[in-house]
Amino acid sequence: MLLLSKEDIKEVFTMKDAFAADKDAFALFSAGKSDVPLRTQIMAPKQEGTFLFMPSYISDIDAAGIKIIDIFSKNIDKDLPTSSSQVILIDGETGIIIGILDGNYVTGLRTGAASGVAFDILGKKDAKIGALIGTGGQAAYQLEAMLCSRDLDEVRVYSRNHERTCDFVNRMNVEMADYGTKIIGVNSSDEAIDNADLIITVTPSTKPVFDGNKVKAGATVSCIGSYQPQMQEMPPEILTRASKLYFDSKDAVLSEAGDILIPLHDGTITEDKFTGDIGDVILGNLTGRENDEEIIVFKSVGIGTQDLVTAKAIYDKSKKNLIGTEWN
Numbered sequence: 001m002l003l004l005s006k007e008d009i010k011e012v013f014t015m016k017d018a019f020a021a022d023k024d025a026f027a028l029f030s031a032g033k034s035d036v037p038l039r040t041q042i043m044a045p046k047q048e049g050t051f052l053f054m055p056s057y058i059s060d061i062d063a064a065g066i067k068i069i070d071i072f073s074k075n076i077d078k079d080l081p082t083s084s085s086q087v088i089l090i091d092g093e094t095g096i097i098i099g100i101l102d103g104n105y106v107t108g109l110r111t112g113a114a115s116g117v118a119f120d121i122l123g124k125k126d127a128k129i130g131a132l133i134g135t136g137g138q139a140a141y142q143l144e145a146m147l148c149s150r151d152l153d154e155v156r157v158y159s160r161n162h163e164r165t166c167d168f169v170n171r172m173n174v175e176m177a178d179y180g181t182k183i184i185g186v187n188s189s190d191e192a193i194d195n196a197d198l199i200i201t202v203t204p205s206t207k208p209v210f211d212g213n214k215v216k217a218g219a220t221v222s223c224i225g226s227y228q229p230q231m232q233e234m235p236p237e238i239l240t241r242a243s244k245l246y247f248d249s250k251d252a253v254l255s256e257a258g259d260i261l262i263p264l265h266d267g268t269i270t271e272d273k274f275t276g277d278i279g280d281v282i283l284g285n286l287t288g289r290e291n292d293e294e295i296i297v298f299k300s301v302g303i304g305t306q307d308l309v310t311a312k313a314i315y316d317k318s319k320k321n322l323i324g325t326e327w328n
């Protein structure tokens with residue numbers, strides 16, 4: 001069995017590789033070629049924590065797996081990671097467990113890549129300004145994916161805690177200097193989204209984190225954070241203004257995410273508003289962006305197919321390059 005740490009994975013696998021894996025994953029999912037039961041959530045109310053178990057099997061790539069991810073948001077106050085995760089990879093031909101991969105890193109890559117793929121496929125070609133709301137564990141991956149998807153002049157970053165925003169921005173300006181994009185910390189979400197072409201929200205908020213009326217025509221918005229019925233980072237106005245609304249998986253989103261469930265239940269939107277899953281755009285079954293004026297929203301909660309395809313692609317590249325630790 002191959003053990004792959006974050007450092008191992010970094011040696012062989014880039015964000016662009018993760019885009020390719022997520023595109024394959026979304027296409028396989030929409031073609032009905034991945035067996036992905038809805039994930040099991042167990043709550044730990046005392047700690048406001050959640051244990052998530054995400055199994056999957058894809059015959060086409062001869063792989064199965066399960067990701068275990070535990071989300072304990074209060075850990076941020078104890079200077080501990082807010083999520084802990086491993087991916088267990090199984091050979092689909094023999095059923096033998098062949099790898100364990102750092103699940104936080106796989107999650108970061110495939111979740112960043114989900115926004116990246118959405119921008120790549122649905123974003124305006126000449127996007128120049130980005131906005132990132134949230135500076136927690138997922139934010140650096142989201143930022144890198146945004147920078148990989150378009151040649152941006154500037155990304156504005158906002159989160160609730162200004163000190164943490166400044167630390168994040170300083171770190172990112174060093175780590176992502178090669179992209180040549182100015183990364184700026186701002187004091188409000190209004191400032192962040194002003195004239196922005198690409199917007200990412202990546203928070204566990206239960207209240208909308210930006211003003212949907214202030215999003216400019218032609219913007220593409222990727223909402224990553226909400227995965228429980230009470231979580232709502234997306235303002236309902238953005239849904240009424242958007243001409244298209246795509247999902248990673250409509251079924252998964254409708255089973256979990258307040259972002260869509262709340263406005264659906266209070267009648268702000270109806271199911272007519274749903275365009276479909278992004279995998280169907282990749283497969284050519286659905287139209288994507290049709291002009292530079294339409295606002296497009298992508299909502300993701302994350303699907304096991306992304307983890308499995310990404311983990312298998314990392315495993316294959318690592319084997320080829322003799323990276324990782326063999327453990328028997």
Ligand SMILES: NC(=O)c1ccc[n+]([C@@H]2O[C@H](COP(=O)([O-])OP(=O)(O)OC[C@H]3O[C@@H](n4cnc5c(N)ncnc54)[C@H](O)[C@@H]3O)[C@@H](O)[C@H]2O)c1
Pocket residue numbers: 071073076082083107111133134135136137138139158159160161202203204205207208209224225226227300301302303
């Ligand atoms: N869609 C997916 O596939 C996927 C994958 C992983 C994580 N997530 C979800 O994404 C969210 C963010 O994950 P994380 O690990 O970065 O979380 P985190 O707890 O580490 O960080 C959250 C960030 O959001 C900011 N924030 C919270 N409320 C805010 C508000 N009202 N306005 C502005 N900023 C606000 C916080 O200041 C912090 O910077 C979580 O809900 C997580 O479960 C989704």
